[in-house]
Amino acid sequence: MSALVVQDLGVAYGSVQAVRGIDISVERGGLVALLGPNGAGKSSTLRALMGWARGASGRVAFDGEDILGWPPERIVRRGMTMVPEGRRVFADLTVDENLVVATVGRRDRATIAADRDQVFALFPVLYERRGQKAGSLSGGEQQQLALARALLSAARLLLLDEPSLGLAPKVVDTIFERIVDLKRRGLTLLLVEQNVDRALDIADHAYVLANGAIVMSGPAAELRRSAGLAQAYLGLERESAA
Amino acid sequence: MTIELLLQQVLNALSLGGTYALLALGLAIVFSMMGLINFAHGEIMSGAGYGLWFVILVGLPFGLGIVAAVVTGLAIAVAMEKIAFRPVRSASPAALLLTSFAVSGIMQVLFQNLISPKGRPVAVPDVLTGSWTLGTLHVGTIQALSIIVTLALLAGLTVFFRRTRMGIAMRAAASDFDVARLMGIRANAVIAAAFGVSGVLAGAAATFWVAQRGSVDPLMGFLPVLKAFIAVIVGGLGRLEGAVAGGFLLGFIEIGLRAFLPDDLVAYREALTLALVILILVLRPRGLMGRARESVR
Ligand SMILES: Nc1ncnc2c1ncn2[C@@H]1O[C@H](COP(=O)(O)OP(=O)(O)O)[C@@H](O)[C@H]1O
Numbered sequence: 001m002s003a004l005v006v007q008d009l010g011v012a013y014g015s016v017q018a019v020r021g022i023d024i025s026v027e028r029g030g031l032v033a034l035l036g037p038n039g040a041g042k043s044s045t046l047r048a049l050m051g052w053a054r055g056a057s058g059r060v061a062f063d064g065e066d067i068l069g070w071p072p073e074r075i076v077r078r079g080m081t082m083v084p085e086g087r088r089v090f091a092d093l094t095v096d097e098n099l100v101v102a103t104v105g106r107r108d109r110a111t112i113a114a115d116r117d118q119v120f121a122l123f124p125v126l127y128e129r130r131g132q133k134a135g136s137l138s139g140g141e142q143q144q145l146a147l148a149r150a151l152l153s154a155a156r157l158l159l160l161d162e163p164s165l166g167l168a169p170k171v172v173d174t175i176f177e178r179i180v181d182l183k184r185r186g187l188t189l190l191l192v193e194q195n196v197d198r199a200l201d202i203a204d205h206a207y208v209l210a211n212g213a214i215v216m217s218g219p220a221a222e223l224r225r226s227a228g229l230a231q232a233y234l235g236l237e238r239e240s241a242a
Numbered sequence: 243m244t245i246e247l248l249l250q251q252v253l254n255a256l257s258l259g260g261t262y263a264l265l266a267l268g269l270a271i272v273f274s275m276m277g278l279i280n281f282a283h284g285e286i287m288s289g290a291g292y293g294l295w296f297v298i299l300v301g302l303p304f305g306l307g308i309v310a311a312v313v314t315g316l317a318i319a320v321a322m323e324k325i326a327f328r329p330v331r332s333a334s335p336a337a338l339l340l341t342s343f344a345v346s347g348i349m350q351v352l353f354q355n356l357i358s359p360k361g362r363p364v365a366v367p368d369v370l371t372g373s374w375t376l377g378t379l380h381v382g383t384i385q386a387l388s389i390i391v392t393l394a395l396l397a398g399l400t401v402f403f404r405r406t407r408m409g410i411a412m413r414a415a416a417s418d419f420d421v422a423r424l425m426g427i428r429a430n431a432v433i434a435a436a437f438g439v440s441g442v443l444a445g446a447a448a449t450f451w452v453a454q455r456g457s458v459d460p461l462m463g464f465l466p467v468l469k470a471f472i473a474v475i476v477g478g479l480g481r482l483e484g485a486v487a488g489g490f491l492l493g494f495i496e497i498g499l500r501a502f503l504p505d506d507l508v509a510y511r512e513a514l515t516l517a518l519v520i521l522i523l524v525l526r527p528r529g530l531m532g533r534a535r536e537s538v539r
Pocket residue numbers: 013016018036037038039040041042043044045
């Protein structure tokens with residue numbers, strides 16, 4: 001059954017139509033990649049799903065419930081959250097405090113301590129740095145903190161906006177390993193990436209977005225094999241660069 | 243100048259500066275959360291003063307009056323947020339500012355018409371108007387209490403912001419409001435909490451102010467909150483520690499000028515205070531504790 005069903009989603013910034021009626025569906029426990037060049041509308045899509053974008057239209061069902069128009073905190077409390085583009089950790093707060101903030105919306109206080117231990121087991125570097133200001137962490141560590149935060153909010157569905165952005169290849173490896181770990185733990189993931197090959201390596205299914213519309217979609221393995229993708233993608237890159 | 247006289251002035255400065263610090267901190271907390279300098283903060287303070295006045299008027303003890311001042315400050319601040327600011331929260335900063343001017347004006351008119359345009363006397367019990375003599379040092383009871391309570395409130399708030407879930411959530415919301423909501427923090431709850439804290443602080447400040455002057459009037463909050471606003475700017479907009487430091491600094495400047503200026507210049511001390519403030523801002527345009535714009539993205 002689908003955890004997330006997006007129908008005819010549009011996002012407009014004033015008269016600029018950034019997303020033009022797209023359909024996406026994410027199976028429960030699945031990992032779906034949303035690919036596309038810069039400016040395609042990937043972040044706008046995720047922001048609209050989380051209640052972060054104003055001019056959103058269409059239908060978004062999360063676990064069968066129509067959530068478009070809900071404030072973000074209500075969506076999070078229902079079990080879906082986002083790791084925003086650029087990580088956006090609370091720089092002046094310590095790692096520990098960042099993790100405390102992530103649990104504010106939870107009702108099951110009793111299980112928080114155990115979850116925190118699990119998160120530290122998954123991200124040992126955060127345990128080492130738990131008393132440090134988040135702003136003093138490296139980019140990769142901040143990305144891990146952003147993932148850990150989302151995990152501690154007890155969400156079942158995570159939207160990840162370019163988690164590899166600006167990270168060294170080795171660090172990207174770590175981040176992608178953690179994303180696979182999250183999938184193994186039963187989380188449902190919608191992953192926005194520019195790093196097409198890596199994203200297709202771990203995704204079950206993928207959509208390619210260009211100029212606010214879906215131009216290609218299918219099982220990740222198929223897209224990886226199809227010569228069409230690289231061409232379509234490069235063509236789009238060139239087009240959007242022009 | 244004797245060391246006693248100097249100590250005396252330090253106490254005066256701590257007392258006055260502490261009151262500015264409480265008001266400035268309230269302004270800064272609300273600003274950190276929604277980018278609004280609440281010009282109606284003075285009316286929260288005046289309203290709290292009327293809470294104190296009313297309790298004394300009906301013959302209840304002064305101690306209850308203090309509780310009433312704090313509770314009134316809290317209630318007015320929370321109601322103000324809910325009624326006036328929540329509906330326009332997503333409007334432009336200019337619209338928010340205009341709303342706060344309107345709220346301020348409306349509340350002044352309400353105080354004038356429902357209570358009195360003139361000052362209302364508040365009888366302060368003898369225990370509070372007295373003073374202790376330590377050697378040659380005279381410490382007013384109200385003054386001493388105001389310093390102790392101010393420091394206790396600042397210490398309490400520090401613990402609140404460092405140790406409690408709500409306090410940490412408020413700091414998170416102050417640093418990145420949108421992402422804080424992604425953590426499940428309710429926008430309405432943290433903003434209401436910010437106004438609530440600012441109201442409690444204004445209530446405490448109102449108590450000291452009224453106890454030292456013995457009366458409440460509709461414009462009572464204007465001058466101290468104007469000073470608090472200056473303190474926020476001097477301390478560095480957006481830094482809570484800066485607002486507190488700015489408040490105390492302003493207290494020291496004011497008392498220092500009052501004490502040490504030659505008699506024929508004392509009349510100009512407000513102007514001189516502002517000149518010093520401008521000098522500080524010329525030297526440190528972001529204020530004492532201000533720093534370059536948030537580097538996080
Ligand atoms: N806040 C905004 N206001 C106006 N236009 C925006 C805003 N955010 C994004 N856009 C525009 O919408 C389009 C899609 O942007 P975005 O969703 O960020 O793309 P992507 O994440 O795929 O790079 C771009 O043309 C961008 O300029």
